[in-house]
Amino acid sequence: MSRLLKRIGSRLRRPVSTDGPSLPSKAPQSDRMTETDYEAFQEARRMFNAWLGLTVAALALTTAAPARADGSTASLTDAVRQVYTQVQTRCTPSMPPHFQRITTDGNGHGRIIDSNPSLGGPFDYLWGANGSPGTPGFQYHMVPADDGNGIWYIALNFC
Secondary structure, rough: OOOHHHHHHHOOOOOOOOOOOOOOOOOOOOOOOOHHHHHHHHHHHHHHHHHHHHHHHHHHHHHOOOOOOOOOHHHHHHHHHHHHHHHHHHHHHOOOOOEEEHHHHHHOOEEEOOOOOOOOOEEEEEEEEOOOOOEEEEEEEEEEEOOOEEEEEEEOOOO
8 A cells, every 4th residue: 555655646746655644845846747647647538538438338228218109008017017927926935926007107117016015116127129139137027018019128126
């Protein structure tokens, strides 16, 4: 750790003490950036821009898209019912699920309402056109839409 602090201190052109607080050096400090400092700044800027670009791309790929007119609410309800019944039956074999309905916020999130208040819970959903490549993530269950117009990706956020 002390080597890292001394290295940073040398980049700032002033000594850094690892023994405790230090007084400002009496040596005059130049307000101008040296060529080495400028190169380090440019490298840090390039790394930040690369990180930012990757982050934006990852968010664009993983952000849940809302259900559109292409995927009907009835089709979504059927897909969620199918996934929920399969998963919840494995999760709580002694308490069978009794799916009632779903509520959605229109932004790719919803809630499963079960007749047993201790069951059900939040879920995420995406709709994709037929022929969509892969799944958005391992937690999503892929269910062909019952109207034949696409694929539902359902992720249960419980169990």
